[in-house]
Amino acid sequence: MKYLDKINSPDDVKKIDKKDLPELAKECREALINTVSKNGGHLASNLGVVELTIALHRVFYSPKDKIIWDVGHQCYTHKLLTGRYKDFSTIRTENGLSGFTKPEESEHDFFYSGHSSVSISQALGLATANSLKNTKNTTVAVIGDGAFTGGLAYEALNNAGRVGKRLIVILNDNEMSISKNVGSVARYLAVIRSSPRYYKLKAQTEKALNKIPLVGASLSAHAYNAKTRLKNMIYKSTFFEDLGFRYMGPIDGHNIEQLCEALESAKMIKDMPVLLHINTIKGKGYDFAEKSPSEFHGISEFNINTGEPIYSGKNFSSEFGELICDMAQKDKRICAVTAAMALGTGLNEFSEKFPERFFDVGIAEEHAVTFCAGLSKGGMLPVFAVYSTFLQRCFDQVVHDGTMQNLHMILAIDRAGFVGEDGISHQGILDASFLNSIPRITVFSPTTYEGLKQCFIRAAYHTEGVVAIRYPRGEEKPIPENIDYVSDNYDIYGNLNAENYIVTYGRIFSHACVARDRLKESGRDFSVIKLNTIKPIDIRAVKHTLKSENVYFFEEGIKNGGIGETFGELLAENSYKGSYRLTAVDNQFVPHAPVSKLYEEYMLDADGMYKICTEK
Numbered sequence: 001m002k003y004l005d006k007i008n009s010p011d012d013v014k015k016i017d018k019k020d021l022p023e024l025a026k027e028c029r030e031a032l033i034n035t036v037s038k039n040g041g042h043l044a045s046n047l048g049v050v051e052l053t054i055a056l057h058r059v060f061y062s063p064k065d066k067i068i069w070d071v072g073h074q075c076y077t078h079k080l081l082t083g084r085y086k087d088f089s090t091i092r093t094e095n096g097l098s099g100f101t102k103p104e105e106s107e108h109d110f111f112y113s114g115h116s117s118v119s120i121s122q123a124l125g126l127a128t129a130n131s132l133k134n135t136k137n138t139t140v141a142v143i144g145d146g147a148f149t150g151g152l153a154y155e156a157l158n159n160a161g162r163v164g165k166r167l168i169v170i171l172n173d174n175e176m177s178i179s180k181n182v183g184s185v186a187r188y189l190a191v192i193r194s195s196p197r198y199y200k201l202k203a204q205t206e207k208a209l210n211k212i213p214l215v216g217a218s219l220s221a222h223a224y225n226a227k228t229r230l231k232n233m234i235y236k237s238t239f240f241e242d243l244g245f246r247y248m249g250p251i252d253g254h255n256i257e258q259l260c261e262a263l264e265s266a267k268m269i270k271d272m273p274v275l276l277h278i279n280t281i282k283g284k285g286y287d288f289a290e291k292s293p294s295e296f297h298g299i300s301e302f303n304i305n306t307g308e309p310i311y312s313g314k315n316f317s318s319e320f321g322e323l324i325c326d327m328a329q330k331d332k333r334i335c336a337v338t339a340a341m342a343l344g345t346g347l348n349e350f351s352e353k354f355p356e357r358f359f360d361v362g363i364a365e366e367h368a369v370t371f372c373a374g375l376s377k378g379g380m381l382p383v384f385a386v387y388s389t390f391l392q393r394c395f396d397q398v399v400h401d402g403t404m405q406n407l408h409m410i411l412a413i414d415r416a417g418f419v420g421e422d423g424i425s426h427q428g429i430l431d432a433s434f435l436n437s438i439p440r441i442t443v444f445s446p447t448t449y450e451g452l453k454q455c456f457i458r459a460a461y462h463t464e465g466v467v468a469i470r471y472p473r474g475e476e477k478p479i480p481e482n483i484d485y486v487s488d489n490y491d492i493y494g495n496l497n498a499e500n501y502i503v504t505y506g507r508i509f510s511h512a513c514v515a516r517d518r519l520k521e522s523g524r525d526f527s528v529i530k531l532n533t534i535k536p537i538d539i540r541a542v543k544h545t546l547k548s549e550n551v552y553f554f555e556e557g558i559k560n561g562g563i564g565e566t567f568g569e570l571l572a573e574n575s576y577k578g579s580y581r582l583t584a585v586d587n588q589f590v591p592h593a594p595v596s597k598l599y600e601e602y603m604l605d606a607d608g609m610y611k612i613c614t615e616k
Contacts, residue, residue: 004024036076084106127166143171174280
């Protein structure tokens with residue numbers, strides 16, 4: 001690499017001759033494609049902001065100036081330009097760089113990220129702190145048009161325009177076309193209005209007009225009003241200016257020179273927030289990603305030459321997608337709802353087969369739940385497919401608009417448990433715990449694809465109220481064939497009256513079975529109880545263990561408030577005399593690493609379970 005090898009900080013970006021910046025952009029794209037093809041990650045969004053990232057580090061002085069990336073999945077080029085190029089090949093690997101911004105990793109990252117629509121609120125808080133401390137640094141929020149579908153962004157815009165702090169919001173619009181929406185005149189004027197020369201001339205003109213005795217202020221006001229009317233005719237919208245922002249754009253987000261000029265102009269405006277609207281192409285520079293940006297949003301290891309994923313097989317998401325299509329074919333009440341994650345949650349086929357019953361509400365998980373409440377009240381059977389980490393945003397809606405109303409809806413919770421390389425912001429370790437605290441809700445946790453099917457049938461036709469079905473990322477794990485069916489709520493592998501029990505749920509049941517077999521071979525009498533319904537826990541499953549000497553509960557989730565704690569409480573309430581031990585994630589967030597490594601670290605693999613069950 002001619003330029004990336006020499007960049008150890010944003011200061012080095014400023015030293016590159018502007019005629020050589022396109023070559024730097026090319027090198028950045030090459031590094032992105034090569035690394036993500038091996039490690040997986042977010043590609044299309046990062047390819048789209050290469051020029052913007054270069055311009056930001058040309059114009060601003062990070063970390064004194066604060067650049068806040070919304071979601072953070074588009075921060076890869078930012079990492080390349082802030083001294084992390086030499087470690088970039090480690091991104092999303094154990095002990096390597098995070099796939100999102102991470103303050104512990106660099107002084108140029110200001111917040112942990114991973115959830116959408118938060119950057120404007122964060123940036124406004126920083127800008128307000130700057131104002132209170134009377135510092136002159138600039139705060140910049142970079143937010144995509146997808147994140148603009150989340151309500152929090154509008155709450156922040158409304159507040160920012162009202163308080164009038166020095167703040168720059170960059171709207172990275174990779175969906176709307178400049179030519180279709182504003183035309184050539186608007187496009188030309190947008191470039192002119194984004195130039196620092198324009199703002200200098202504007203300021204000088206206003207100053208000169210105001211100096212004219214008696215009529216100067218009136219002339220200045222008339223000039224402003226006339227300009228505003230003309231601009232409204234051309235742009236047909238002053239939404240951001242109505243909120244109190246100075247609007248600039250839209251401009252070409254792949255023209256570094258125009259971007260730098262626009263950012264310099266935005267820096268000159270000190271008395272109000274600025275919204276800079278740029279247009280970019282998601283997946284820019286890699287044909288496969290440009291043609292299919294959704295498929296390259298978050299992608300696993302793939303072949304650079306063909307764009308094909310290295311592994312493409314069955315998984316819980318695809319099984320869910322097939323299952324809901326089959327059910328919807330027979331039941332006209334079933335509707336599928338997603339928060340901008342149709343592909344990730346396996347709903348693409350449903351969207352094509354049943355478009356009138358498919359609803360993508362944008363990145364608005366809270367709205368999705370309350371929308372489902374309305375669908376349910378209207379006689380439909382809504383299924384909201386959502387990642388565990390994003391369900392966290394919906395706690396109030398699940399409580400107030402779902403369970404409190406006793407409305408029948410299904411929460412299809414994808415990516416429950418460890419997710420691996422996406423890391424700290426995406427690990428699905430909290431849903432079982434917080435759902436466990438909600439009255440009236442039923443929570444299922446299937447282990448296999450067949451279990452997933454049975455849980456959905458139970459949720460749709462044999463259970464009232466809000467029903468959550470949580471299932472992991474990836475494929476099902478092998479389990480023994482000779483499992484004793486006891487009830488829909490739980491199963492037992494082994495002797496029904498064992499001296500010792502392992503109790504668990506979800507995919508780590510597979511590990512528990514392996515550990516049990518090894519314990520049995522060593523002469524220890526163990527059986528495994530697999531909970532299929534984790535809330536409420538079937539009291540019969542508890543009573544199976546009351547005469548045993550030891551009960552070991554293993555949980556792929558947070559310990560506090562989790563299912564293991566509830567099981568322990570039920571044991572105590574039923575006067576259990578033996579020893580109870582709970583192994584779960586104890587009061588901490590989980591970093592990024594392969595799922596197999598996380599199982600090993602948290603003693604949730606077969607080796608860990610065996611070790612715990614044989615400790616004195």
